[in-house]
Amino acid sequence: MLHRLKRNWHYLVVHAIGLGALLVLGYFYLSGSLVNPIRYFVLRSGTLGLIFLVASLACTPARRLFNWPGAVQIRRALGLYGFLFVTIHFAVYLFWENSLYWELIWRDLGERKAMPIGIAAFVLLIPLAATSTRGWQRRLGKRWRTLHRLVYLALPLSVWHYFWLDRDFKTWPWIFAVIVTLLLVLRLPLVRSAYKNRASVK
Numbered sequence: 001m002l003h004r005l006k007r008n009w010h011y012l013v014v015h016a017i018g019l020g021a022l023l024v025l026g027y028f029y030l031s032g033s034l035v036n037p038i039r040y041f042v043l044r045s046g047t048l049g050l051i052f053l054v055a056s057l058a059c060t061p062a063r064r065l066f067n068w069p070g071a072v073q074i075r076r077a078l079g080l081y082g083f084l085f086v087t088i089h090f091a092v093y094l095f096w097e098n099s100l101y102w103e104l105i106w107r108d109l110g111e112r113k114a115m116p117i118g119i120a121a122f123v124l125l126i127p128l129a130a131t132s133t134r135g136w137q138r139r140l141g142k143r144w145r146t147l148h149r150l151v152y153l154a155l156p157l158s159v160w161h162y163f164w165l166d167r168d169f170k171t172w173p174w175i176f177a178v179i180v181t182l183l184l185v186l187r188l189p190l191v192r193s194a195y196k197n198r199a200s201v202k
C-alpha cells in the first residue's frame, strides 16, 4: 500500500489540486457569500485553466531536464483539468454573464478583441481533449502527435487573450508570456538536443 502510494504520489498531487480547486469553486457557489459571483467565477476559472494548461505543457521538458519520467504520466490529467476549467470559464461567460443572449454576446465579441482570441484558443483545445484517451492515441498513431501540437498554438492564444483584457497592470500576462515562450523554446529541435546531450553527459 505504502509502496503504491510512493509510486503514484504525483497522480495524487494533481488530482488533489484539481479536485480541491473545484471544491473551492463549488463551496463559494453554494455559500452565496460572494459580492460579484459571476466575476469571481470567470476570473478564477480562467486563471486555473491557464495554470493547468501551462503545467501540462511543462511536463515533457520537465521529464528531460529533471530526468523524471513521472512528469509525462501526469501530462494528460493536467491538460484535462485545464480544459475543464476553461470550459467552466466559457460556460459562465455564455450562460451566466450573458444568459445566452446572442445579440449581446455578438456585440461583446466585436468590442472586446480578447474574446474572439479566447474562443479560438478554446476551440483548438476541443480536439485535444476529445482524443486524449489511450484508445484515440492508438487509433490515430503518428497523427495523434501532430494533432496534439495544436497546444503550441492554443497556449500563445490564451496568453494573448489575457494580454488584451482591459487591465491597468499587465504583470501576470507578462509572467505567463515569458513562461510559455520558454516552454516553447525548449521544444525547438536544436535546443532540445542541446539539453538532451547535457542530461546524458551527467
Ligand code: HEM
Pocket (backbone or CB within 6 Å): 042, 043, 044, 046, 047, 049, 050, 086, 089, 090, 093, 115, 116, 118, 119, 120, 121, 122, 125, 158, 161, 162, 165, 166
Ligand atoms: C483557452 C481558453 C481560455 C483561457 C486559458 C482563458 C484565460 C483567462 C484568464 C487567465 C483571464 C484573466 C483572469 C484574471 O484576471 O484573474 C481571463 C479572463 C476572461 N476571459 Fe478568458 N480564457 C479563455 C477563453 C475564454 C473564452 C472562450 C471566453 C469567452 C468568450 C473568455 C472570456 C473571458 C472574460 C469575460 C474574462 C474577464 C474579462 C475582464 O476582466 O474584463 N475567455 N481568461
